[in-house]
Amino acid sequence: MKSDLSRPGGGLFFRRGPDATPRHALGMALLVLVALSASCGAQGDDPVSRVKKARFLPDSGTTVEQALSAYAFFSNPVWETYVDEQQRTIVRFAAEYDVARGAAPCPPVGAEVRPAARVFVSLIFVVQGDGAATLAESVIEAFSATGYHAKYLGDQTTAARIAAGTPCVACMALFLPASL
Numbered sequence: 612m613k614s615d616l617s618r619p620g621g622g623l624f625f626r627r628g629p630d631a632t633p634r635h636a637l638g639m640a641l642l643v644l645v646a647l648s649a650s651c652g653a654q655g656d657d658p659v660s661r662v663k664k665a666r667f668l669p670d671s672g673t674t675v676e677q678a679l680s681a682y683a684f685f686s687n688p689v690w691e692t693y694v695d696e697q698q699r700t701i702v703r704f705a706a707e708y709d710v711a712r713g714a715a716p717c718p719p720v721g722a723e724v725r726p727a728a729r730v731f732v733s734l735i736f737v738v739q740g741d742g743a744a745t746l747a748e749s750v751i752e753a754f755s756a757t758g759y760h761a762k763y764l765g766d767q768t769t770a771a772r773i774a775a776g777t778p779c780v781a782c783m784a785l786f787l788p789a790s791l
Contacts, residue, residue, distance in 0.1 A: 658692045658738045662702040665736075665744040667774050675704075675736075675744075678774045684709045685732070700738040701747075708732050708751075708780055717782035724786040727753035732765070732780065746770055751784045759791035 663676035679688065685706035692702045708730040735748040749765030763784045772779040 658700050658702050658744075659690045661738055661742050662704075662736045662744040667746075667770055671774060673774055678770075679704060679706075679734075682773050682776065682779075684713055684778060684780075702736040702738060702744070703733055704736070705731055705733040710785055713778045713780050714782065714785045716778065717785065720786055723789055725755075725789045727761075727785055727787050728756040729754045730780060730785060732769075734769075749779075751780050753784055753787055755787045755791050757791060759787060761787060 663674060665675050667673050667675045667678040679685065685708065688704065688706040690702065690704055692700065695701050710726050710728075710730050713730070714726050731752045731754075733750040733752070734746060735750070736744045737747045738744050749769040751763040751765055753761045753763075761784070763781075765779070769779050
C-alpha cells in the first residue's frame with residue numbers, strides 16, 4: 612500500500628488500512644523513546660548535575676552545589692566534563708580564588724615573596740557507573756604577574772574548608788618569589 616502524506620491519517624507513523632496497527636505501534640514506540648530521552652536530560656542526569664547533587668562531605672547535608680555557590684573565596688566558576696584515559700567520567704570544577712581575602716589571615720612575609728597575581732582552584736570529581744560522585748583531587752595553581760606558575764595538590768582538608776567557608780588555599784600557595 613502506498614503512503615499518502617497529504618491526506619489525514621496518512622504518512623510514516625499513522626496509516627489507514629490493513630497495516631495501520633504495526634505502523635501505529637512503531638510510531639508510538641519511537642515517540643515514547645524520544646520522550647524518555649528528553650525527560651532523562653531534563654531531570655539533570657548529566658555528570659555535572661550528579662556532582663552538584665552529591666554530598667560535599669559524606670556526613671553533611673550540604674550538596675557540592677550549595678557549598679561551592681556559598682563559598683565567598685571563589686569567582687568565575689566553570690564546570691566541564693570529559694572521559695579520561697581510564698574511561699572514567701570526570702567532572703572538573705575550576706574557579707578563581709580571592710588572593711587578597713585568602714592571604715589576609717596569613718602571617719607577615721618578607722620582601723623575597725609577594726602575593727600571587729591570580730590563583731585558581733580545581734576540584735576533580737569522578738562519576739561512577741552507578742552515578743555516585745567522589746572528589747578525587749584538588750589542584751591549586753598560582754600565577755605571578757609575569758607568567759611564572761606554581762602548581763600544588765590540595766590536601767584532604769580542602770573540601771572541609773570549603774564547606775566551612777574558611778580559606779581552602781594554604782598561605783604558602785598564595786605567595787610566589789618576588790624575583791619571578
